[in-house]
Amino acid sequence: MRDCYAGTAAALRDALRHAVERGGASSLGVLHQGVPSAATLSGDAATAQAGRIRRQLDRLSPVPRALLVVAYAPRDIVCNCRAPCCSGRYPNPEWRNALDLVVVHTGPLLTGCVPNVRLRTALVANLLTRTHETAVSLAQRCGVHRNTVAEHTAILDAVLTGTRQRAGELDAAFARIDTLLREAGIVADETRVQVA
Numbered sequence: 653m654r655d656c657y658a659g660t661a662a663a664l665r666d667a668l669r670h671a672v673e674r675g676g677a678s679s680l681g682v683l684h685q686g687v688p689s690a691a692t693l694s695g696d697a698a699t700a701q702a703g704r705i706r707r708q709l710d711r712l713s714p715v716p717r718a719l720l721v722v723a724y725a726p727r728d729i730v731c732n733c734r735a736p737c738c739s740g741r742y743p744n745p746e747w748r749n750a751l752d753l754v755v756v757h758t759g760p761l762l763t764g765c766v767p768n769v770r771l772r773t774a775l776v777a778n779l780l781t782r783t784h785e786t787a788v789s790l791a792q793r794c795g796v797h798r799n800t801v802a803e804h805t806a807i808l809d810a811v812l813t814g815t816r817q818r819a820g821e822l823d824a825a826f827a828r829i830d831t832l833l834r835e836a837g838i839v840a841d842e843t844r845v846q847v848a
């Protein structure tokens with residue numbers, strides 16, 4: 653965590669990672685003690701800063717908030733407890749819950765298509781995390797024709813990440829949190845950022 657950020661993406665990434673690595677969003681953090689923190693601000697100061705960023709995030713409606721969590725929260729939680737029962741890596745429940753919310757939200761977009769929640773989940777996750785996976789790989793993974801993958805990708809991509817003519821829902825959510833974090837003084841305006 654930093655006292656002041658030059659960019660909103662870094663502020664979101666740090667705040668969303670801070671909580672899970674402190675065990676705040678995960679019961680596994682209690683089971684596996686000694687989860688490390690990637691903080692630069694230390695201890696309570698870092699936790700307070702992560703809390704300030706999260707409070708701004710919580711001012712958004714559920715869907716825009718979930719879009720940002722999928723895009724910027726860690727997908728997995730790394731655990732270094734070395735307990736024999738611990739695999740060292742767990743799905744981040746906050747990320748997964750946000751993804752599920754976005755998947756439900758995008759359902760009505762594909763009413764003309766054969767419903768495939770598995771495919772839609774994979775596409776939404778890939779689009780929001782900018783993960784490049786070929787249509788052939790997705791088709792195999794989700795048991796559908798690659799034309800179906802292409803068709804669903806085009807619809808979801810246009811709405812979530814936008815087109816040349818229209819901003820996507822992720823862009824709109826990002827613009828909103830960017831304004832809030834700048835107003836709160838957590839992200840500095842470009843003109844006031846000092847060259848380090």
Ligand SMILES: [Zn+2]
Nearest residue numbers: 684731733738
């Ligand atoms: Zn562990």
